[in-house]
Amino acid sequence: MAAPQHEQPRGMDKYDYFALSEEQQERLNQHKVSTRVANEHYLRKHPELDCLLKTIINRVLRDRPENIHEYCADFFSQQTEQQLALMLSDQVTRVKGQHNHTQQLISAAQTLPPEELVYDNEH
Secondary structure, three states: OOOOOOOOOOOOOOOOOOOOOHHHHHHHHHHHHHHHHHHHHHHHHOHHHHHHHHHHHHHHHHHOOOOHHHHHHHHHHHOOHHHHHHHHHHHHHHHHHHHHHHHHHHHHHHHOOHHHOOOOOOO
């Protein structure tokens, strides 16, 4: 029997390994992988989504509202399209800067001889 490819969610009953046939479980596992790949492609094509999420998370952590659902609804309904576009533009600029810095570090590391590279294996 093909087992699920992840740990059992906390607080849930144990998996019933016989609920799906081996073929069904294999198809489900393949569907999960293809969905993750498709999601990753979509997110890479739309970096503004990542920026939007980072913006709202930063605001929530900064303001620490009692009612997060209401806070988020208010945040998005009170912002004009122009204000959101400006916030996203600023966030995209920051993300691109971080990406460029990372690429520079990778390029620099690739020029070093292997014996000079230091790996952080603790994380």
